[in-house]
Amino acid sequence: MTPGLDASRFTAETERFRRELLAHCYRMTGSAHDAEDLVQETYLRAWRSHAGFEGRASVRSWLYKIATNVCLTARRPRPIRVLPSGLAGPSDGSGPPLRAGPDEVAWLEPLPDAWTTPPADDPAAVVVERESLRLALIAGLQHLPARQRAILILREVLAFTAPETAEILDTTTAAVKSGLQRARARLDERDTGSERLLEPSDPRARALLDGYIAAFEHADVGLLEQVLRTDASLEATPFPAWQSGRASCLYVLGAYVLGAPGDWRMFAAGANGQPAAVVYRRDGDGIPRADGVVVLATTATGVAGVVKFGDPALVAAFGHPAVLAS
Incomplete structure (x- = not known):
């Protein structure tokens, strides 16, 4: 196969997953700009290993395995990104607000809808995507240990099975089930915005x-x-x-x-x-x-x-x- 044809095949097989991978990396990191960089790294690693991909898994799960591990590796030296409500209770209102220093806090970032919105001909997918990117949920996810965060996202947002999640994370099904229970419990301890929000089109x-x-x-x-x-x-x-x-x-x-x-x-x-x-x-x-x-x-x-x-x-x-x- 010529390099040009191989590149065309790679693009045809992988490019349709770019938006959802960007959303995945954002859920993992809480940063739109970090997510962009991590998706680029995901596709670079996927391209390098494409010749050895033998179809033992679906292209989608193969890409999620790469993206998840890219995120886990990238997260290790970085502090979690938070909102002010993730630091302490509300202010008593006395005195003007004071800024944090540039190196004191890593702040959560918003994600433009245009970056990840699925095609309009799949309204159900649009609603699911929106609900899984709500700010309160993203903020709550950042307080989970990285691997627990990955397990919860893979299982409950992306609907991978426990064995599929275990394959993506190179672990056991039992470890996935245990990690999911702990992640749910920790997330339940935080207010992740369970109240029903209006759709933006309302x-x-x-x-x-x-x-x-x-x-x-x-x-x-x-x-x-x-x-x-x-x-x-x-x-x-x-x-x-x-x-x-x-x-x-x-x-x-x-x-x-x-x-x-x-x-x-x-x-x-x-x-x-x-x-x-x-x-x-x-x-x-x-x-x-x-x-x-x-x-x-x-x-x-x-x-x-x-x-x-x-x-x-x-x-x-x-x-x-x-x-x-x-």
Whole structure:
């Protein structure tokens, strides 16, 4: 077989799995950018070993074996990625929020929906993909030991059998079953957002997102009060402190964040199967510059949670420029 034909065969056999492998690597690491790099490494290793792949397993399980082991190897020297609520309880609301130092915390990152959404002709797959990428679940997964995280994802998200999971991880079926029990127990100890969220396509979810955007662009605390639930939470990296309860959220946003009308510009987006917005803030020269991404947990009774990722570099992942024309 000529090299060109071999490359064509490799692409035909493997490329259709790229999106789901990216989602898998993101679930394992909590970082969209790390997931991109790990998928690239997965395909590089798969290409190198493709000639020796004899079809003893499906192409899909073969790729997941490579990707999972790439993630496990890559995770060893890295701290887990977290949200502020994974560090401590909510703030008492006294004093302005203080930033964490650049090397103090590894923060969870949002995942653009466009990177992983399955084809629209498979609506069931779209719903499953969204639910398995919700921010609360991803945050909870990061607190599991790496191999337990891999077992739970392979078994309960990707529906591999216990023997298939054992083959992927080079372990025994008994070890998989035991690891899954421990992972479930540890995950149950954490609040992983079991409440039913609205689908991003639901008009109620879009109305809540539009209301949140309007509140910021008009610096209107009253509009925020209309969209937030009484038990809403507010998290914003790189600030370790977070707020619980609408009154506390409104105080912090009104006192330290909203500013004046026109200070903020936001553009609707989708992340982690949830309504989101790309965020810009005007600097001292009046130029709107990338500020990060905000993701909402929208329910039938309002916004239950707000997570703002204060990393300007994330804006590019959502297809937006670093600076807007003022």
